[in-house]
Amino acid sequence: NAGVTQTPKFRILKIGQSMTLQCTQDMNHNYMYWYRQDPGMGLKLIYYSVGAGITDKGEVPNGYNVSRSTTEDFPLRLELAAPSQTSVYFCASSYNQGIYGYTFGSGTRLTVV
Amino acid sequence: GESVGLHLPTLSVQEGDNSIINCAYSNSASDYFIWYKQESGKGPQFIIDIRSNMDKRQGQRVTVLLNKTVKHLSLQIAATQPGDSAVYFCAEMNGGSNYKLTFGKGTLLTVNP
Numbered sequence: 001n002a003g004v005t006q007t008p009k010f011r012i013l014k015i016g017q018s019m020t021l022q023c024t025q026d027m028n029h030n031y032m033y034w035y036r037q038d039p040g041m042g043l044k045l046i047y048y049s050v051g052a053g054i055t056d057k058g059e060v061p062n063g064y065n066v067s068r069s070t071t072e073d074f075p076l077r078l079e080l081a082a083p084s085q086t087s088v089y090f091c092a093s094s095y096n097q098g099i100y101g102y103t104f105g106s107g108t109r110l111t112v113v
Numbered sequence: 114g115e116s117v118g119l120h121l122p123t124l125s126v127q128e129g130d131n132s133i134i135n136c137a138y139s140n141s142a143s144d145y146f147i148w149y150k151q152e153s154g155k156g157p158q159f160i161i162d163i164r165s166n167m168d169k170r171q172g173q174r175v176t177v178l179l180n181k182t183v184k185h186l187s188l189q190i191a192a193t194q195p196g197d198s199a200v201y202f203c204a205e206m207n208g209g210s211n212y213k214l215t216f217g218k219g220t221l222l223t224v225n226p
Contacts (some may be wrong), residue, residue: 004156033213040121042202042216043157058213090156101147101204102214104156 002026006091006105013081013112021076021108023091031094032074033102034058034066036087043090049074081112121200123221132190134220136203141184143205147214148177148188151200160188160201190222198224 007022025032030051035043035058045058049068063085065077074093078085088109092102126132138146144165149157163170163177163186170177176189186203200219207213 035216040218042218044216045213048213092156101149101159101162102157104158106156107154 004091004093004103004105006089006108008108009106010109011111013078013110015081015083015112017081018077018079019081019110021078021089021091021110023074023076023105024072025074025091025093025103026072027093027095027103028071029093029095029103030071031102032068033092033094034064034074034076035090035092036060036085037090037107038087046076046089078110083112086110086112121219121221123223125223125225126193128193128195128224128226130193132188132193132197132222132224134188134190134201134222136186136188136217136220138184138186138203138205138217140205140207140215141181142207143215145206146177146179146186147204147206148175148186149202149204149216150197151202151219153199157202193222193224195224195226198222 004025033048034046037043044060047066049055052071055066088107090107091105094102147162148160151157161172161177163179174191178187200221202216202219204214204216
């Protein structure tokens with residue numbers, strides 16, 4: 001039981017490049033989330049999903065896209081990277097609508113130069 | 114203490130002392146609260162939760178207090194240890210918001226040996 005696995009752990013992108021942050025969980029959780037964390041700040045919700053085939057915007061969705069084709073996977077896509085997207089990205093999942101909290105991945109540190 | 118809109122507050126304590134970390138939440142409709150611990154380079158880790166119909170909940174060495182009148186949450190850590198050094202976040206959830214968690218900015222706890 002690996003929990004929530006994120007890849008890659010680190011990435012440097014040039015402005016305008018694209019990339020996909022991978023997230024997979026093996027706990028059969030219905031709910032999955034993407035957060036970004038800027039230095040000295042809390043986590044802000046980018047997108048979330050309440051089940052396969054269903055996604056919705058969070059607080060800061062601009063510049064990102066997601067898909068949820070399976071229960072296990074919830075990739076986050078950056079189409080045209082901008083310096084403002086330099087951040088640490090966390091994927092999380094939960095079983096019972098967030099009760100008892102989320103299980104977080106270890107994060108992806110992204111730098112856009 | 115901690116409140117959305119302020120830079121990251123810090124708390125420094127001596128090993129063995131008790132620590133109190135505070136959090137002011139904003140949404141009076143929030144009905145579920147969680148404290149997370151985030152160690153350097155890792156994702157947030159669930160510590161303890163409390164529902165809005167409770168004032169106090171105890172775990173192992175940790176106690177969460179909820180004052181709904183003033184929208185204040187606190188985390189008490191007994192006999193603080195060096196391994197407790199981390200950033201602590203409170204998070205609130207409103208069941209009517211599709212069970213999304215909203216995070217505060219965090220408090221950096223440093224335990225001095």
